[in-house]
Amino acid sequence: xxxxxSSLRPLFPILSQQAYDHPLTYLDNAATTQKPLSxxxxxxxxxxxxxxxxxxxxxxxxxxxxxxxxxxxxxVASFINAPEQSHIIWTKGTTEAINxxxxxxxxxxxxxxxxxxxxxxxxxxLVPWQQLAFRTGARLRxxxxxxxxxxxxxxxxxxxxxxRIFAATQISNAIGVxxxxxxxxxxxxxxxxxxxxxxAQAVAHHPVDVQALDCDFYVFSGHKMYGPxxxxxxxxxxxxxxxxxxxxxxxxxVRHVSYQATEFNVLPYRLEAGTPHIEGVIxxxxxxDFLNAQDRLALLAWEQSLASHVYSRLQKEGGIDIxxxxxxxxLVSLSVxxxxxxxxxxxxxxxxxxxxxxxxxxxxxxxxxGVAGTLRASFACYNTMEEANRFCDVLxxxxxxxxxx
Amino acid sequence: xxxxxxxxxxxxxxxxxxxxxxxxxxxxxLVTLSKTLPRLPTEEKTEENKVKGCESAVWLIIEEKDGxxxxxxxxxxxxxRGVLVAILSLVEGKTLVDIQKMDLTAELxxxxxxxYLTSSRTNGVLAILSKINTL
Numbered sequence: 394x395x396x397x398x399s400s401l402r403p404l405f406p407i408l409s410q411q412a413y414d415h416p417l418t419y420l421d422n423a424a425t426t427q428k429p430l431s432x433x434x435x436x437x438x439x440x441x442x443x444x445x446x447x448x449x450x451x452x453x454x455x456x457x458x459x460x461x462x463x464x465x466x467x468x469v470a471s472f473i474n475a476p477e478q479s480h481i482i483w484t485k486g487t488t489e490a491i492n493x494x495x496x497x498x499x500x501x502x503x504x505x506x507x508x509x510x511x512x513x514x515x516x517x518x519l520v521p522w523q524q525l526a527f528r529t530g531a532r533l534r535x536x537x538x539x540x541x542x543x544x545x546x547x548x549x550x551x552x553x554x555x556x557r558i559f560a561a562t563q564i565s566n567a568i569g570v571x572x573x574x575x576x577x578x579x580x581x582x583x584x585x586x587x588x589x590x591x592x593a594q595a596v597a598h599h600p601v602d603v604q605a606l607d608c609d610f611y612v613f614s615g616h617k618m619y620g621p622x623x624x625x626x627x628x629x630x631x632x633x634x635x636x637x638x639x640x641x642x643x644x645x646x647v648r649h650v651s652y653q654a655t656e657f658n659v660l661p662y663r664l665e666a667g668t669p670h671i672e673g674v675i676x677x678x679x680x681x682d683f684l685n686a687q688d689r690l691a692l693l694a695w696e697q698s699l700a701s702h703v704y705s706r707l708q709k710e711g712g713i714d715i716x717x718x719x720x721x722x723x724l725v726s727l728s729v730x731x732x733x734x735x736x737x738x739x740x741x742x743x744x745x746x747x748x749x750x751x752x753x754x755x756x757x758x759x760x761x762x763g764v765a766g767t768l769r770a771s772f773a774c775y776n777t778m779e780e781a782n783r784f785c786d787v788l789x790x791x792x793x794x795x796x797x798x
Numbered sequence: 799x800x801x802x803x804x805x806x807x808x809x810x811x812x813x814x815x816x817x818x819x820x821x822x823x824x825x826x827x828l829v830t831l832s833k834t835l836p837r838l839p840t841e842e843k844t845e846e847n848k849v850k851g852c853e854s855a856v857w858l859i860i861e862e863k864d865g866x867x868x869x870x871x872x873x874x875x876x877x878x879r880g881v882l883v884a885i886l887s888l889v890e891g892k893t894l895v896d897i898q899k900m901d902l903t904a905e906l907x908x909x910x911x912x913x914y915l916t917s918s919r920t921n922g923v924l925a926i927l928s929k930i931n932t933l
Contacts (some may be wrong), residue, residue, distance in 0.1 A: 413821045733875035735854050743821035751853065792830060795876055 415745030423771030497637025504530030575742030578756030828880025
């Protein structure tokens, strides 16, 4: 493998610490990634040299802040190949972006309309639609993964002439399975449905081209792609964003206000009420710059090689149920019969290995898999093969210790 | 002195946990202790006996005899069973008034179990403590 993650390690000093006298092995990247120094510097630089509120004051600092803030929108637009910067709406994260769309489209839904999602969805791409269905009398429908973790060969019939919204994740956070988006989006478009893609688990790994995907909305979070927490993105096509009623109102999103009426501002501001998360925006742009400076496909190949190495080592070991695919994924999701995942997690933690044990905010999917939860090791570009092996070694030790004699 | 479950002496449990010098040792000790907790029969693992707010399933049954409290508990997670052994060793056979006077959080911290009170297990163990403490 040409890629060597050791060149990236110095950019992430947090990783070179001990956890309970063991080298920290951070494999919870699908929950949040660590941040490179360039992102930290960008945030500090904002406070050190151009902190001011944006779009307001006509003064030196405010102009600088506004310029950098709007440059960041350009950076993020080109990061996902959005045609124009006004298509980029800042949100708190993926969850707020999806809620913005779910509330914004409410006025178009009627009783009997259908909202279609897949069975892989994170609660963030499920609950807002379920609640929207409750409010409007629409029907929430689920396009399921089959029990062997594959898609039905013929799923077109889930898309009907009542499908008004189709929302799907690009990659499952819980089990790393990808959705066949082009086919699904095609079916949705044939029915004239609005389409939303949850890219939260994709942006850190895959180069994203929203124009090639041709979805109406694409949403993601900064903190899962080496950026800060509390900042996310709602991308939308012009007509799709225009049709959204603002989910939040207040300052910044208005052009003129009287006691009788309010004239809303244009996009993107119309959907960004209140003072934005300026440091988050600046940090997110730095995270895009960080990724743009890498050979993205080499990073992806490396991350996938770590996951498939762990997969095959554990598969050979036997007695471990693995729910993630063997290849083309950057995480491994597993459980061990008769051993609680929290017990495995506690031992891994005691050895400095950070993973995630739980339902991964995907209760219905876990129910379908017939487990309460899984243990998930998820990789980022800075993880090494030693770390992948250490995860396997410590997991096998844990199984030994916890197996009932 | 033996507790009502006929298991290890409380003083022993305390000493074992206090002797742990690392997270790994605490883990191994809890695994050992977990084996001393008698499993509840399925019919006692009811919704009513379940402690809400735990990541793992925890069942806790309180029995009163002559004003003294006795406990039966179980969990589907082994480490939690070890934690339950430690918690119950502190309160077994005491009156409610005496239990309510105790600072259980501090006592568990002395047993190197702070990390089971913080992090994501907070609500779980605190929910157990609050059930132990109530009428």
